[in-house]
Amino acid sequence: MDTATKQSFVKIVQQHKGIIYKICNSYCRNRDDREDLAQEIVFQLWKSFEGYNPEYKHSTWLYRIALNVAISFYRKQKNARRLVSDEHLFELKEYEDENAEHSENVGRLQQFINELPELDRALMILYLEEKSHREIADILGISESNVGTKVGRIKQKLKQRFSAIGP
Amino acid sequence: MEAQELKNIWQAYDQKLEKSLALNLQCIEAIQTQKAKRKLNPLLFLKAFAVLAGIVWVWFLGSVAFAAAVAGYHDSFTVSKLFFIVSTGMIAAITIAAIVAYIRHMSLIWEINSTDNVVEMQEKTTLLQLSTLKAARVLSLQLPFYVTWFFRPEWISGGNLLFWLVYMPVLALFIFLSVWLYTNISVKNIGKKWFKMLFDSAEWTSPAKALQFLQEIEDFRKENP
Numbered sequence: 001m002d003t004a005t006k007q008s009f010v011k012i013v014q015q016h017k018g019i020i021y022k023i024c025n026s027y028c029r030n031r032d033d034r035e036d037l038a039q040e041i042v043f044q045l046w047k048s049f050e051g052y053n054p055e056y057k058h059s060t061w062l063y064r065i066a067l068n069v070a071i072s073f074y075r076k077q078k079n080a081r082r083l084v085s086d087e088h089l090f091e092l093k094e095y096e097d098e099n100a101e102h103s104e105n106v107g108r109l110q111q112f113i114n115e116l117p118e119l120d121r122a123l124m125i126l127y128l129e130e131k132s133h134r135e136i137a138d139i140l141g142i143s144e145s146n147v148g149t150k151v152g153r154i155k156q157k158l159k160q161r162f163s164a165i166g167p
Numbered sequence: 168m169e170a171q172e173l174k175n176i177w178q179a180y181d182q183k184l185e186k187s188l189a190l191n192l193q194c195i196e197a198i199q200t201q202k203a204k205r206k207l208n209p210l211l212f213l214k215a216f217a218v219l220a221g222i223v224w225v226w227f228l229g230s231v232a233f234a235a236a237v238a239g240y241h242d243s244f245t246v247s248k249l250f251f252i253v254s255t256g257m258i259a260a261i262t263i264a265a266i267v268a269y270i271r272h273m274s275l276i277w278e279i280n281s282t283d284n285v286v287e288m289q290e291k292t293t294l295l296q297l298s299t300l301k302a303a304r305v306l307s308l309q310l311p312f313y314v315t316w317f318f319r320p321e322w323i324s325g326g327n328l329l330f331w332l333v334y335m336p337v338l339a340l341f342i343f344l345s346v347w348l349y350t351n352i353s354v355k356n357i358g359k360k361w362f363k364m365l366f367d368s369a370e371w372t373s374p375a376k377a378l379q380f381l382q383e384i385e386d387f388r389k390e391n392p
Binding site: 044102 | 170189191195390
């Protein structure tokens with residue numbers, strides 16, 4: 001593949017690095033597993049980049065692959081192998097969050113999401129990423145009305161979890 | 168807490184990552200060079216190897232059975248020759264059935280594409296995990312023929328004690344095992360201890376988990392589960 005294609009791929013990954021990181025965090029608790037999964041997602045994205053169908057939005061294509069790889073990875077973690085053993089795909093710089101409550105809430109929300117079944121987890125990530133019901137339906141392969149029903153139900157669960165902790 | 172608040176928390180997470188998350192470009196470059204090295208899905212490679220080994224095995228069995236049949240045609244078809252031809256022929260036929268099943272698995276692996284929607288891809292992957300059980304079930308039928316191929320009638324007429332004390336019990340055991348495995352390798356026994364011991368090893372993704380996930384997929388797809 002030529003340099004321009006390689007660079008445009010890097011640009012897409014750069015644009016969506018946050019979502020890849022969040023998906024890895026939602027499907028793996030262990031740091032090493034997260035690194036393995038992140039590398040596997042980027043590898044699978046790169047593998048299918050050549051056949052990318054421009055009819056789909058970049059985000060739809062990326063979410064489908066990232067979530068599929070994450071769910072499959074989650075289900076067979078014991079067989080995972082790291083692609084590039086000495087490197088780390090993500091580097092998290094030291095960052096002081098001025099709003100400690102925000103930071104705490106992020107941690108709680110992430111924890112609640114991690115406790116959901118794999119498919120509900122995917123649905124909730126897409127909902128929180130503010131994807132339309134139509135796009136969520138397209139990524140997951142269920143009907144739009146089903147997305148609406150399920151999102152309502154999971155949201156209710158999350159709200160209850162937050163309320164149980166208190167303000 | 169309202170839905171918008173949940174989204175706000177998630178957005179705050181986004182902003183935090185925007186400021187603190189850096190991508191290691193060297194690592195992406197290294198991953199890009201991996202593509203040529205890892206063209207073949209490891210599972211596909213494993214199935215292809217099994218198909219190839221199966222073909223060689225069938226070819227070998229077919230050749231010896233054919234040679235025995237030709238020899239029998241020219242000389243005479245003794246009982247032991249018949250046992251040999253029928254047993255090797257049955258082993259070959261069952262192996263062919265397993266080869267066909269493995270070829271179907273390979274085509275299923277080809278069809279699995281991570282760009283498919285999540286429910287579709289996960290369903291195909293899980294069905295593939297469960298279909299390996301069917302191949303194991305068919306292969307279990309071979310067991311008794313590995314004991315019958317070298318049978319000699321003179322063991323009965325000669326009053327050979329080893330025949331009654333060793334050969335017959337082993338044959339009975341293999342027939343029982345074969346029938347038992349064929350009837351019991353089934354999703355209905357997934358939760359049983361012996362089943363887990365046989366199929367929950369590192370080489371197999373647990374069929375119990377696969378079946379449970381298949382049910383979850385079905386529920387997820389339903390409008391009002």
